[in-house]
Amino acid sequence: MANSSPSNGAKPASVLFVCLGNICRSPMAEGAFRHLTSAGTSNQNPLIGEIDSCGTGAYHAGDYSDSRTMSVLRDNGITNYKHQARRVNIPEDFKKFDYIIAMDADNLMDLRDMVKRAKKNGQLNGNEMEKLHLYGEFGGKTKEEEIGDPYYGGRDGFEIAYKQDEMPITLYFLQTSRAVRIAWLLEELGLDSNVEYHDREANMDTPMSYRFKPGMAVGRSPGISDGNVNLIESVAIAEYLCEKYDKSSRLLPNDPAVRANVRMWMYASDGTFFMHGLSILYCSGAAPDSAEAISTCLTPQGVQAGVVS
Numbered sequence: 554m555a556n557s558s559p560s561n562g563a564k565p566a567s568v569l570f571v572c573l574g575n576i577c578r579s580p581m582a583e584g585a586f587r588h589l590t591s592a593g594t595s596n597q598n599p600l601i602g603e604i605d606s607c608g609t610g611a612y613h614a615g616d617y618s619d620s621r622t623m624s625v626l627r628d629n630g631i632t633n634y635k636h637q638a639r640r641v642n643i644p645e646d647f648k649k650f651d652y653i654i655a656m657d658a659d660n661l662m663d664l665r666d667m668v669k670r671a672k673k674n675g676q677l678n679g680n681e682m683e684k685l686h687l688y689g690e691f692g693g694k695t696k697e698e699e700i701g702d703p704y705y706g707g708r709d710g711f712e713i714a715y716k717q718d719e720m721p722i723t724l725y726f727l728q729t730s731r732a733v734r735i736a737w738l739l740e741e742l743g744l745d746s747n748v749e750y751h752d753r754e755a756n757m758d759t760p761m762s763y764r765f766k767p768g769m770a771v772g773r774s775p776g777i778s779d780g781n782v783n784l785i786e787s788v789a790i791a792e793y794l795c796e797k798y799d800k801s802s803r804l805l806p807n808d809p810a811v812r813a814n815v816r817m818w819m820y821a822s823d824g825t826f827f828m829h830g831l832s833i834l835y836c837s838g839a840a841p842d843s844a845e846a847i848s849t850c851l852t853p854q855g856v857q858a859g860v861v862s
């Protein structure tokens with residue numbers, strides 16, 4: 554529990570994750586979120602207060618979290634989380650928590666029905682409906698993202714659910730750089746992302762704060778982090794985002810010939826940029842400063858003499 558408050562004096566927000574039985578998805582989200590916000594430690598994110606999870610149903614009340622949830626959390630370095638399933642408390646949970654986050658659309662619908670009924674019989678009379686959200690609105694890679702129930706599948710379903718519980722993509726954005734293409738792509742794919750902006754220095758140099766970004770091998774822009782994937786090079790990033798998130802193959806079509814054609818233009822545009830960049834670089838290094846010098850440069854002898862390299 555946080556013992557410090559946000560610097561603006563606001564009350565830390567409390568968060569409740571909700572799925573059906575509270576043994577698979579919502580404890581996974583709770584465990585991952587506790588870890589991300591350093592809950593229960595002296596470093597706890599001051600914006601976050603109480604964190605809990607529950608189920609819309611009581612099927613597993615009192616049970617410990619599914620062993621597959623626990624083993625996936627452990628594999629991701631989360632070893633100190635323990636939870637016993639419980640059903641949502643009506644009306645208490647709806648009064649107590651600021652954010653009530655449903656893992657899928659059915660959970661959200663059930664929660665809405667509960668609030669409606671509790672309002673009808675006078676148990677609730679506040680802004681409870683506004684507290685209800687679908688997971689994807691916050692942590693998901695897309696706004697509509699749902700965390701599918703992995704209960705009846707193998708352990709890999711739990712691994713997918715964990716991946717979904719991880720933070721959104723971070724785009725390291727250097728001003729006046731090709732990062733703008735990736736920002737566009739993230740928006741076009743409907744992906745939620747944190748954008749970390751870095752202004753250039755007055756002389757347009759890349760600031761040191763950008764150059765030495767952890768995980769960004771050589772501090773080039775654009776760069777992204779997506780879970781434990783760190784990437785630079787805009788074409789590589791664009792391909793990765795399309796392969797992973799363009800589920801309908803809208804931007805990178807499925808047909809191999811068309812796909813190859815799109816790729817060809819992606820690589821070609823990068824090469825063209827590089828060539829333009831080189832000519833600007835050469836000119837800026839050896840810019841002639843008079844009409845006479847320019848005419849000398851433009852003769853083959855001028856070029857051979859290295860006036861223009």
Ligand SMILES: N[C@@H](CCC(=O)N[C@@H](CS)C(=O)NCC(=O)O)C(=O)O
Pocket residue numbers: 727729730731732759764772773774775785786787788823
């Ligand atoms: N081919 C690369 C080019 C990247 C590039 O040249 N980035 C420049 C900004 S547009 C950069 O990172 N400059 C920072 C530096 O050189 O430290 C791509 O498309 O990602």
